[in-house]
Amino acid sequence: MTIELSLERVAHGGYVVGRHEGKVIFVTGGLPGERVIAEVTERGRSFDRGHVVDVLEPSVGRVEPPCPIAGQCGGCDWQHADQATQLGLKTAVVAEQLQRLAGIEWDGSVEAVPGGLTDWRTRVRYAVTDDGRVGFRARRSHEVVPLPPQGCLIAADGPSVEELDGYANLGEDVRVTVADGSVTVLAGRMVVGPDPVFQRVGGRRYAVTADGFWQVHPEAAETLSRAVLDGLRPQRDERALDLYCGVGLFAGALVDAGCVVVGAEMGRAAVELARRNVREARFVTGPIERAQRDLPDWADLVVLDPPRKGAGASVVRAIAEREPRAIAYVACDPAALARDLATFAREGYSPVSIRAFDLFPMTHHVECVAILHPDHGRA
Template identity: 70%
Template sequence: MTRALRLGGVAHGGFVVARDEEKVVFVTGGLPGELATVEITERGKRFDRGRVVEVLEPAAGRIEPPCPIAGECGGCDWQFADQETQLDLKTAVVAEQLRRLAGIEWDGRVEAVPGGLTGWRTRLRFAVDGRGRLGFRARRSHQVIPLPEQGCLIAADPPYDEAREVAEPGQEVIVAIGTDSATSLGPRLGIGDDPVHERVLGRDFDVDADGFWQVHREAPETLTRAVLDGLDPRRGESALDLYCGVGLFAGALVDAGCDVLGVESGRRAVAQARRNVPQARFSAAPLERALHDLPGSVDLVVLDPPRKGAGASVVRAVAAAGPRAVAYVACDPSALARDLAYFAEQGYAPTSIRGFDLFPMTQHIECVAILMPQG
């Protein structure tokens, strides 16, 4: 079933919002203001989902997608928009989430980072179809869309031949590209160095090829500098690095002269953090269960939670420690906004919120908020 619909504003998740009579339709493949033929792909009680099948009146920022599978693959949401339009869309999403969920009027703009729109992604998880071909899954589907001949446009030159050697139908192949190496991991066979070696602001890190690390080449340094600029750490201060992973921010705080305790649920990540940053202390435990073990007072806190956010109990525990500054690193603007509302209840407010386009061509955004006590 198709409809000719006028597309409205952008919504979180890579959608624009339209109305089919009185019902809301979340649409992929369109830009605000366009008139488009929309195929209704899912019916729901409160809203429908749809996708653009023909653009009747294009927006000024529309371009021809550079990847031939852009309309099928679930990885890239905005390949049909030029860079400035992508930044506009992401800025609008961050502003809307902050306004709606935290009551914050944000007048910032999502910032582009060096490297452009392609060739930036250093971590990939390829699906393998029934014929052994590498690909990605379609949006909201388990269907595997095989890679085009040119490979993945946003990938940072992965070793496709080696990845195909270990590909087995129905399995996945994880590829990680470090500062000085590339790794392909198949169902049973690894190729190249594992862990992968990274270097950020003069410090070396090891991280498993299937472990957590920022996927954009520029992300670790960009986010670390934003955290340091916002916290302005002073020698001798105490700091918590919560959801610390393999120690990226802990290393930067140690190098700034801080006494650092990191907390992370993944035991393998903590083992690597201890080797990466031997000057810091680390605890391997789910943060929600370790809150009672946190110091009673601390000068600085870095929060880098998973996509769901930190939550009210973690926010209360952080505020109870009385830090003079908190750096909140967020990969989801709605989770950030919810947690900023919790911080407001504890007397903390953001002095700055920055958004970074560390996932070009996609709907994802990374933000860094700096919070300080009010009054």
């Protein structure tokens, strides 16, 4: 069924909100202020979902998507918007999530980073079609949309589509990792290229497994490290915890600032690399919720970079109990950040700054760094 909609505001997840006969419709492919024809694809009790099939009155920020499969692929959300509009949409989402879930009135804006809107994603996982071609899954679907001849426009320079298709029969997905001076392809049990790979940040060289976690934008690690250090202002010999430390990115930055650092991470392979990457720090292995007994009960500073779901109340309380003078929370989801900030507020910590960075251009994702201090009167 197709309907005519006047689109109102942006919503978290790459959607824009419209209303039809009093019911909320979350649509993709639109922009706030537009009048569109939308196809309803999913019906629910309280809201429906759909996508734009025709634009009757376009927004001034609308552009022609540079990728021919932008409307089908589930990877990009905002290819139909210029850069200024994308930044504005993401700013509105961050502000709305912080206000609604944490009661925080944020007047900041999402900051662009060098590099533009394309050719930035250094870690890409391609799905494989039934006939042996690589592509991406459609939004909210198991259907695989094959890559166009030019490949994925947001992916960093790597194998051609023909080369990727050649790996497609080796597994259910094909992963490509572009690191400092190297390209690695993982397909099934085959690994073509170096593993681990190496990334250089702030004078340090970090080893990372080719299929392990590392920020996907080439400017991300440096940008986030700088934001954390600028916010915490670490002093020599201060004691710091790096939670969800991965292979030691923030631990390395804190050690180089003169801190005594203990890191914690659930993944054993990541911790082994963290010990290799930052020999001056100590690291423990295990889920953060259960690793508290292995961590010092002190901390002048805490950095946490949890997964998309956030840290959760038990971890937040454990951090607050250590009474650090400052906390840096690195978040890849503004809703999870807002929920955890609300918990921190109940434990006596409030943000003194929240910065947001456009480290995922063309998509709805955004990375935030919140710096928290104890409320007035807390020890």
